[in-house]
Amino acid sequence: MPENRTETLPGGRRPRPGQEHFAAELDEGGLGAVDAVSTTDAPSSLWRDAWRDMRRRPMFWVASAIIVLVVIVAAFPGWFTDIHPRFDCNLADSLGAPEPGHPFGYDKQGCDIFSRTLYGARASVLVGVMATAMVVLLGTTMGAVAGYFGGWFDAILSRITDIFFAIPLVLAAIVIMSITTNRTSFTVAFVLAAFGWTSIARISRGTVMSVKNNEFVTAAKSLGMGRGGILLKHVLPNSAAPIIVYATVALGTFIVAEATLSFLGIGLPPSTVSWGGDISQAQNAIRQAPQILFYPAGGLALTVLGFIMMGDVVRDALDPKARKR
Amino acid sequence: MTTQFPVTGGGLPTGRPAGTSYDAGTDKPLLQISDLEVSFTTGVGEVKAVRGVDITVYPGQSVAIVGESGSGKSTTAHAVIDLLPGTGKVTGGSITFDGREIVGLPRVEMEAMRGRDIGLVPQDPMSNLNPVWRIGTQIDEALRANGFEGGRAERKERVAGLLAEAGLPDAARRARQFPHEFSGGMRQRSLIAIGLAARPKLLIADEPTSALDVTVQRQILDHLEVLTQELGTAVLFITHDLGLAAERAEHLVVMFKGRVVESGPARQILADPQHPYTKRLVSSAPSLASRRIQVAREEGATPDELLSHHADGEETRRRPIVQVRDLTKVFQIRGARPGASSDFTAVDNVSFTLPRGETLALVGESGSGKSTAANMVLGLLEPTSGVVEFDGTDVAGLSPKEQFAFRRRIQPVFQNPYGSLDPMFSIFSSIEEPLRLHQVGSKKEREARVRELLDLVSLPASTMRRFPNELSGGQRQRIAIARALALKPEVIVLDEAVSALDVLVQAQILELLGSLQDELGLSYLFITHDLAVVRQIADSVVVMQNGQVVEYASTDAVFDNPRQQYTRDLLAAIPGAGLEDAKIAG
Known part of the structure; x- marks a missing residue:
């Protein structure tokens, strides 16, 4: 039982009701040591916490399923169909309806749409992944160097970023691609990356500037670590989260941009099967056979949705503050 | 009870007639x-x-x-x-x-x-x-x-x-x-x-x-x-x-x-x-406990004996580890247009001496220049003029190689326990980092040293698998101290190192610092705004205001017999300072 002590205060006053000297009994567990370390729980870091958090979200599993499926299809389309998308065509089948073995029907050239949709994934994923990799490399380098070293270095790099930022991605890509003769997945990705790195540069510049003011950076400095070492070992790993989040979403936008260029006829050459090219082809026959537009467009939408959903999940897991309530 | 600002007194526009709604003695x-x-x-x-x-x-x-x-x-x-x-x-x-x-x-x-x-x-x-x-x-x-x-x-x-x-x-x-x-x-x-x-x-x-x-x-x-x-x-x-x-x-x-x-x-x-x-x-509670945490003093040694203990004949033992003379730092404040910058003197002609094995406290309110002075002692900031001498050598004149070696001898611990450890590094890598950087020992020896350091700051060795986000503020501060101790430095600069901690944890860390000083003969430069803490840890005090030294004396002299009005104001402002008598009387 709690112990109530009624003593007179200096001056002969007694405490008023409810304000007597009261001391609680010791808690069940006692006071315990101030500041004890838990030795039983598994260790956790930001990444491990994020992983634990993501695993619990259905959206993560849906997005992963889509991405894994798209990547497998892009890598090994032959596992899913024996029909070649370009050589097994017969003009007699032009705009033909679905039939056994050809579930999506035929396009205007009499090629199997199912096969073309599967083979089209490769171009999209390849361009998306390559462009994103280049953008992350270039943007992070520019942003991190500008943010970390500051001063006139930052002034020059930031103005360069601003200039590139002012050029619309697709417009610039159209201009460059229209004068490019040898068009491959790599050139498309390269052109997209050349004009798409500015957002990542800005994001990484901002995070690097906030991370470099942390006391652990000052601590590393007073250990005698050089500037480059601090940037690589301490600052960049701590700036990675927002860059990864943006890169996941950017992958989706690059796939869309590639499709746009191919649709306009200046992306990948017709000899490469791509969703953008197929959508462009389907446009000509849209009145007679709207279904042939549906499959490449659906594949494109599903892929982009997968990456954008993944970006959302990753952002929520890495930055709990931005989480919707 | 006095205040610096006049109270409008009886002319206050109170909402209801004063004194009627609440009787001082009411039991409701x-x-x-x-x-x-x-x-x-x-x-x-x-x-x-x-x-x-x-x-x-x-x-x-x-x-x-x-x-x-x-x-x-x-x-x-x-x-x-x-x-x-x-x-x-x-x-x-x-x-x-x-x-x-x-x-x-x-x-x-x-x-x-x-x-x-x-x-x-x-x-x-x-x-x-x-x-x-x-x-x-x-x-x-x-x-x-x-x-x-x-x-x-x-x-x-x-x-x-x-x-x-x-x-x-x-x-x-x-x-x-x-x-x-x-x-x-x-x-x-x-x-x-x-x-x-x-x-x-x-x-x-x-x-x-x-x-x-x-x-x-x-x-x-x-x-x-x-x-x-x-x-x-x-x-x-x-x-x-x-x-x-x-x-x-x-x-x-x-x-x-x-x-x-x-x-x-x-x-x-x-x-x-x-x-x-x-x-x-x-x-x-630091405001109530006004006792120097120092084992030697409790054993009855007088300050004189302590001094003679240090002066055991060797020249190096007597030489102060850090000596700061006429240190000045001027910052340029950027103006509205280029060229319109103005000068701001953050540290103005400051001199002090940190004797080996002792604690010197730099005390002041925000903007007093105490942290700027500390950063110059650490060699993180270039002084505008003046000299920082470490063990008799001017720090400014060091070659890059000598400077790298100098870093081993002086280490900082910062205020914010949440910002001073890299969240991506496990506790082990955080403490091992200085050893790896300065290529001390083999991998095995380094691991043994990390265990030893954790033991020194009273944390279980199993802590090293963990990450900073799993630890409390006090535990992180212990890790920061362990990291600072890794290279066996002679001086530790504690920049508000206990200010962000809860009272009980603060007391623990202060005690830890006291016993480490005893064991390892460390010298502390202790930066703080809290005079109450100073009394528990410091041997001498530098009181700073607006970049200048206001008072510089031994801790006892500052507390018992402050000579400057500003110091007296600071002392009077310690919450609970007037309550010591009550505690003793009880």
Whole structure:
């Protein structure tokens, strides 16, 4: 039982009701040591916490399923169909309806749409992944160097970023691609990356500037670590989260941009099967056979949705503050 | 009781006739919290933040809830005004205000009660005023929201009156200014004016001065006390500082882990704490415990003997480890256009000496230049003029290679336990980093050294698998100390190293620092704003103000016989400084 002590205060006053000297009994567990370390729980870091958090979200599993499926299809389309998308065509089948073995029907050239949709994934994923990799490399380098070293270095790099930022991605890509003769997945990705790195540069510049003011950076400095070492070992790993989040979403936008260029006829050459090219082809026959537009467009939408959903999940897991309530 | 600012006194426009509503001796409580339980819904289920709390506040009385972070003190106060954050809700017990149950009151009625019956002075004056509105507009808003009737001119006059009452001179002009034009203390005064605008019967002051310098803190608390006494307002203080609570409140409630562990008259609790937690708290509160943590002194050695112990014949033993002469740092403040920069002298002609194996404290309020001076000693900042000598060598003249070697001999520990460890590094990599960088030993030897260091700061070796986010503030600070010790430095610069910690943890860290000094013969340069802590750790003190040294003497001399007015102000401002007698008498 709690112990109530009624003593007179200096001056002969007694405490008023409810304000007597009261001391609680010791808690069940006692006071315990101030500041004890838990030795039983598994260790956790930001990444491990994020992983634990993501695993619990259905959206993560849906997005992963889509991405894994798209990547497998892009890598090994032959596992899913024996029909070649370009050589097994017969003009007699032009705009033909679905039939056994050809579930999506035929396009205007009499090629199997199912096969073309599967083979089209490769171009999209390849361009998306390559462009994103280049953008992350270039943007992070520019942003991190500008943010970390500051001063006139930052002034020059930031103005360069601003200039590139002012050029619309697709417009610039159209201009460059229209004068490019040898068009491959790599050139498309390269052109997209050349004009798409500015957002990542800005994001990484901002995070690097906030991370470099942390006391652990000052601590590393007073250990005698050089500037480059601090940037690589301490600052960049701590700036990675927002860059990864943006890169996941950017992958989706690059796939869309590639499709746009191919649709306009200046992306990948017709000899490469791509969703953008197929959508462009389907446009000509849209009145007679709207279904042939549906499959490449659906594949494109599903892929982009997968990456954008993944970006959302990753952002929520890495930055709990931005989480919707 | 004096304040620097005149109180408008009897001319205060009080809402109701003074003295009639609350009799000082009345036995009817104004606020009665009984068996309160507050829970938060989290990912792992319901967490009870407050359990079975009973608090009684009488009209016109001041009551303080004392506890460390996470004790549930703020949650209890926020439950009273129904401003629990996020998923928090009252899950049991009752809160009656003026005889009326307020748990489960409809939102509209609660809103009517907030501000008008219960006012709040929030914790952080920097973020609690809207930066895009004038101060006057924000007080006017508080008046109108609480049903103040009157025309524009009348309200304007009242706003100026409230600001003047809160201790801001030239109130009418001040009301037209924006928050960024105010200092922290002035902002807190404005918040007090807002809190008291509608003449509430109860004012909840949630750590009202924790973000302010001690001298400003004292002025504001003095003023608040006079003001609430005059208005007959009851005050519920929320604070982590036992000294402050005991000084400002007649009734104390000590909370720990969501429970009230002890409550009673302030002096009685201080003099005769019953609960083990309160006992611990009373004995480690830096404002109350004024004892140097040093094993040697407790054994009865006089300062002279200590000195002779150090001077054991060798020249190097007698030479001071750090000597700073005429150190000056001038910063250029960037102006509106290029070339319009102005000079700001952060450190002005500062000299001091850190003898080997001793502790020198640099004390000052924010902006006094103490951290800038420390950064120059660490070699992180180039002095504009003056010399930092480390073990007889001018630090500025070192070659890069010598400088790398110099880094091993002096190491920092910083204030913020959450920012000083890289969150991506495990504890092991954090402590091992200095060893790896300076290529000390083999991989195995380094691991053994990490274990040894963890043991030195009293943490289990299993801590090294963990990451900083899993540790508490005090534990992280221990890790930071272990990292600083890894290269066996001779000097450690402690930049506000215990300022962000709870009292008990702070006491532990100070004790740890004391015993490490004893064991390893370390010298400390201790940077702090808190004079109370200085007495526990330092041998000599440098008091700084506006970049200059105001007073430089041994700790005992500074505390027993301060020569400068500024030092006396700082000493008088330590909360609870006047309570030592009471404690001894008890």
